[in-house]
Amino acid sequence: MPSMEKIRNFCVIAHIDHGKSTLSDRLLEFTKTIADRDMQDQALDSMDLERERGITIKSHAIQMYYNHNDGEKYTFNLIDTPGHVDFSYEVSRSIAACEGALLLVDASQGIQAQTISNLYLAIEHDLEIIPILNKVDMPSAMIDEVTEQIVDLLGCEEEDVIHASGKTGLGVEEILAAIVDRIPAPTGDPKAPLQALIFDSVFNSFRGAIAYFRIMNGQIRKGDLVRFVNTGKEYKADEIGVLQMDQIPQKMLGTGDVGYIITGIKESKEIKVGDTITHVDNPCEEAIHGFEEVKPMVFAGIFPVDNDDFEDLRDSLEKLQLNDASLVFEPETSVALGFGFRCGFLGMLHLDIIQERLTREFDQNVITTIPNVSYFAYTKKGEKITIHTPTDMPDPTLLDRVEEPIISAQIITKPEYIGNIMTLCMEKRGTLKSQHYLTQYRVELTFDIPLAEIVFDFYDRLKSVTRGYASFDYHPDSYKPADLVKLDIKLNGEPVDALSALVHRTKAEAFGRKICKRLKELLPRQQFVIAIQAAIGAKIIARETISALRKDVTAKCYGGDITRKRKLLEKQKKGKKKMRQVGNVSIPQKAFLDVLKLN
Amino acid sequence: MRSDYLSGDTLQSIYFGGGTPSLLTEKELSAIFNQIYKTFSIEEDAEVTLEANPDDLTPEKVQILKNSPVNRLSIGIQSFFEEDLKAWNRAHTAAEAIACIQRVQDAGFENLTADLIYGATTTPDEHWVENIQRLIDFKIPHLSCYALTVEERTALGHFVRKGRVEAPKDEHAARQFEILMKMMAEHGYDHYEISNFAKSGYYAVHNSSYWKGSHYLGIGPGAHSFNGDSRSWNIANNPKYIKAIRQGKQSGIQLYETEYLTLEQKYNEYILTGLRTIWGCSLEHIRSIKPEFEAHFIQKVQPFVEKNWMQEQAKTFTLTQKGKLLADYISAELFLL
Numbered sequence A: 001m002p003s004m005e006k007i008r009n010f011c012v013i014a015h016i017d018h019g020k021s022t023l024s025d026r027l028l029e030f031t032k033t034i035a036d037r038d039m040q041d042q043a044l045d046s047m048d049l050e051r052e053r054g055i056t057i058k059s060h061a062i063q064m065y066y067n068h069n070d071g072e073k074y075t076f077n078l079i080d081t082p083g084h085v086d087f088s089y090e091v092s093r094s095i096a097a098c099e100g101a102l103l104l105v106d107a108s109q110g111i112q113a114q115t116i117s118n119l120y121l122a123i124e125h126d127l128e129i130i131p132i133l134n135k136v137d138m139p140s141a142m143i144d145e146v147t148e149q150i151v152d153l154l155g156c157e158e159e160d161v162i163h164a165s166g167k168t169g170l171g172v173e174e175i176l177a178a179i180v181d182r183i184p185a186p187t188g189d190p191k192a193p194l195q196a197l198i199f200d201s202v203f204n205s206f207r208g209a210i211a212y213f214r215i216m217n218g219q220i221r222k223g224d225l226v227r228f229v230n231t232g233k234e235y236k237a238d239e240i241g242v243l244q245m246d247q248i249p250q251k252m253l254g255t256g257d258v259g260y261i262i263t264g265i266k267e268s269k270e271i272k273v274g275d276t277i278t279h280v281d282n283p284c285e286e287a288i289h290g291f292e293e294v295k296p297m298v299f300a301g302i303f304p305v306d307n308d309d310f311e312d313l314r315d316s317l318e319k320l321q322l323n324d325a326s327l328v329f330e331p332e333t334s335v336a337l338g339f340g341f342r343c344g345f346l347g348m349l350h351l352d353i354i355q356e357r358l359t360r361e362f363d364q365n366v367i368t369t370i371p372n373v374s375y376f377a378y379t380k381k382g383e384k385i386t387i388h389t390p391t392d393m394p395d396p397t398l399l400d401r402v403e404e405p406i407i408s409a410q411i412i413t414k415p416e417y418i419g420n421i422m423t424l425c426m427e428k429r430g431t432l433k434s435q436h437y438l439t440q441y442r443v444e445l446t447f448d449i450p451l452a453e454i455v456f457d458f459y460d461r462l463k464s465v466t467r468g469y470a471s472f473d474y475h476p477d478s479y480k481p482a483d484l485v486k487l488d489i490k491l492n493g494e495p496v497d498a499l500s501a502l503v504h505r506t507k508a509e510a511f512g513r514k515i516c517k518r519l520k521e522l523l524p525r526q527q528f529v530i531a532i533q534a535a536i537g538a539k540i541i542a543r544e545t546i547s548a549l550r551k552d553v554t555a556k557c558y559g560g561d562i563t564r565k566r567k568l569l570e571k572q573k574k575g576k577k578k579m580r581q582v583g584n585v586s587i588p589q590k591a592f593l594d595v596l597k598l599n
Numbered sequence B: 001m002r003s004d005y006l007s008g009d010t011l012q013s014i015y016f017g018g019g020t021p022s023l024l025t026e027k028e029l030s031a032i033f034n035q036i037y038k039t040f041s042i043e044e045d046a047e048v049t050l051e052a053n054p055d056d057l058t059p060e061k062v063q064i065l066k067n068s069p070v071n072r073l074s075i076g077i078q079s080f081f082e083e084d085l086k087a088w089n090r091a092h093t094a095a096e097a098i099a100c101i102q103r104v105q106d107a108g109f110e111n112l113t114a115d116l117i118y119g120a121t122t123t124p125d126e127h128w129v130e131n132i133q134r135l136i137d138f139k140i141p142h143l144s145c146y147a148l149t150v151e152e153r154t155a156l157g158h159f160v161r162k163g164r165v166e167a168p169k170d171e172h173a174a175r176q177f178e179i180l181m182k183m184m185a186e187h188g189y190d191h192y193e194i195s196n197f198a199k200s201g202y203y204a205v206h207n208s209s210y211w212k213g214s215h216y217l218g219i220g221p222g223a224h225s226f227n228g229d230s231r232s233w234n235i236a237n238n239p240k241y242i243k244a245i246r247q248g249k250q251s252g253i254q255l256y257e258t259e260y261l262t263l264e265q266k267y268n269e270y271i272l273t274g275l276r277t278i279w280g281c282s283l284e285h286i287r288s289i290k291p292e293f294e295a296h297f298i299q300k301v302q303p304f305v306e307k308n309w310m311q312e313q314a315k316t317f318t319l320t321q322k323g324k325l326l327a328d329y330i331s332a333e334l335f336l337l
Helices: A021-031 A048-053 A085-094 A113-124 A143-154 A172-182 A307-323 A348-362 A415-427 A451-455 A458-465 A506-524 A559-575 A588-595 B027-037 B059-066 B082-087 B095-104 B125-137 B154-162 B170-185 B206-209 B238-251 B262-273 B283-289 B295-304 B328-332
Strands: A007-014 A060-067 A073-080 A101-106 A128-134 A195-204 A208-217 A225-228 A234-236 A238-244 A247-250 A258-265 A276-279 A297-303 A328-334 A340-347 A366-368 A377-381 A384-387 A399-413 A433-440 A444-449 A470-482 A483-492 A500-502 A528-538 A539-546 A578-582 A585-587 B009-014 B044-051 B070-079 B113-116 B142-147 B192-193 B196-198 B224-226 B230-236 B256-259 B310-313 B318-319
Touching: A007 A021, A007 A113, A007 A172, A021 A060, A021 A073, A021 A101, A021 A172, A048 B070, A060 A113, A060 A172, A060 A238, A060 A451, A060 A528, A073 A172, A085 A113, A085 A195, A085 A348, A101 A113, A101 A143, A113 A128, A113 A399, A113 A470, A128 A143, A128 B283, A143 A433, A195 A307, A195 B206, A234 A258, A247 B070, A297 A307, A297 A328, A297 A348, A307 A328, A307 A340, A307 A348, A307 A506, A340 A348, A348 A366, A377 A588, A399 A415, A399 A451, A415 A433, A415 A444, A415 A458, A444 A451, A444 A470, A451 A470, A458 A470, A506 A528, A506 A539, A506 A588, A539 B070, A559 B224, A559 B230, A559 B262, A559 B328, A585 A588, B009 B206, B027 B059, B027 B070, B044 B059, B044 B206, B059 B095, B070 B095, B113 B170, B125 B142, B125 B170, B142 B170, B142 B310, B206 B262, B262 B283, B262 B295, B262 B328, B283 B295, B295 B328
Parallel strands: A007 A073, A007 A101, A101 A128, B009 B044, B044 B070, B070 B113, B113 B142
Antiparallel strands: A060 A073, A195 A208, A195 A276, A208 A258, A225 A234, A225 A276, A238 A247, A238 A258, A297 A340, A297 A366, A328 A340, A377 A384, A377 A399, A399 A444, A399 A470, A433 A444, A483 A500, A483 A528, A528 A539, A578 A585, B142 B196, B192 B196, B224 B230, B230 B256, B310 B318
């Protein structure tokens, strides 16, 4: 076990695509943590989805050894954090487990909003920041300008910025040396009662849920009886160890160490990121600060395309939940879609990831309904109801008010796009809080915006009004009263519950019109007229009509046409069997999927 | 090679179609007929049809055909208006269309059929009426009229996809189909198949056999054959087809593929083809495929009878004029999967 002075715990702060994974790979290679023959790009991103999208979804931790020029051998713990706003709580816990952070900035891209918000988190936690200018070998690198941005932001010296290239390996040695020289060793009292911070958990089908932790004070031994302070549950430490490319069991871990603990926990729900591990006998006086119950922000219905697959879907969601405790779900029934689940997600990316993992890893064919955020409804009787689905909304006559979540959004862009962004944010019911020039060429705008407005098409719109020159980050801020209405979509007078949505009153008409128009494009013409209506209560606010199919007959039906036509019609009939029926109208699955892509 | 496919039946019709058989020279034509007569026994008054484009029917060609066993010509007129012919890339002009009808009638071909196309954006209703009227005036005894359909992988399909040509509207085609049905009825033509109209005694023998489930043998690349239980289709690639014919099994090429029909498929084909014709679908025939199918049919057909899309007479069901516009939809609804 290394002495505390020889331990360095750090994380890497970077924007997507700024080269975090590649640089991490180089550190692993240089310290021989990973043999060349086992080297695979983005070694730390274990999910295919992470490798493909180039983002880190789960936190990871890995230990490496480094022989410093002072002749001493140091133990490094690299804690890789998720790289997206949806996971900012997890990021904050990973940061809390470190003394230092490598701030990685792409020399041709400059500083992005994501980087800044995570950097602020790191600074708040008193982390030592090592700025690294990455990809300096690229022809498009703007070394001077981006260096200036970094110096302005950190208030450091130009010489403190290390030039690096994950591709060529430039700067790797300098970074490793700087980790020893600049990042402080862990502090803490080895003799104090055990206090360890859980910063992540993983699920292993043989060993159950495994917690990753950092010991702030005290020490832990194999076989100890431990308590998780926030859940109050007690376990025996069946196995503890350190995280290298594999889990290496240890007898004891001390203050400053990063490791894992296996206690036979069956469900990862019991392991809450941010919780504190202590001893049952001689517990610590208080839990580590900053613990929060992660609450889902966005809700959507997930339904199997084929209703027979309902149980399969449940099974798949349960398995996903073992891995991802932030996913919540409960059964939901829809007239249009049958049996499915109301699922809660941390944000839109999280929703996207769950959807994709269901398809890829579990081979599930699903329909996802219009997502909505979580609202609070207050009845005239003074009850407070949490609304996760449009059907939960109390009748307008019983309703006193509704409150919606507001987020604080940071956008970093070029000054020339300020106007466009302001227009977009106003349209999204946002208010500008501050405008701050990071450099002459980069400006940071802070807005308060209802989360519901971000759920729909905000990212795409932001990208298009700034030609991609904007980065975006947000944090939940507060709940504020909102004039919400429940918008129903009706086909020939029959409501399609799966298409109902909660929208702001000022947006209802435009939204209703959009959905009606989109449905008109997506629904196949049928042998009768189809009226598509958007309604608030009994009031129709938008309408489209699909005329009846007047002619559905093949022109030629001779020799070879007969077989071809029969097969075609049989195929169509099979396809139609899979459609959902609302009243007399058949709706293809694809329509449900596509109607939500409103832009 | 497949002379026994029709198990020695006497042939009632011979049909030269697909592509442009009017390109055949006198020698080629007589070689083919010699081979057919040597191989099969042919009914004395068998219908022998040849498809021709107006621009191919030169006076010489007409004479050659007149001296051959061909006794019925199917002429691809399509339209008598230049706007249409140009839009569809036809090689002939409106004037050639008129001249060639006169020429073949003068040569003594009286059993003629002509193709017309309707529903295109280039064809206003007045032109469509005029197209039909011309053929009536020429006393052509048989007409095949097809709604313009935009098929994938055709020039028209490409243009429509690219937005260079406006896609035909089904209201337009539906209205012109109704005009057609009305004019044909007024002039004594029977609407004996969705796209085919004929004076009595002039129903196409050959094409009717497709719809009545008779057996047939297709010769040439891509040609389909049917013997009651199975359908087969020749390889469509021309060089491969020629190689397979010349070298037989040694070529390593399979000349045709065969598919045996299940009872459900037989029933579906009967519904698909039967409903399109004046002969309709009879409960008796459905029972003969499989007795259980009758109940399914009776149950499914009911709503269509109520909507007046179908009618029943002597346990046989046919489409009404309204129903004819939705034949595919109705067939699919009656299908068994």
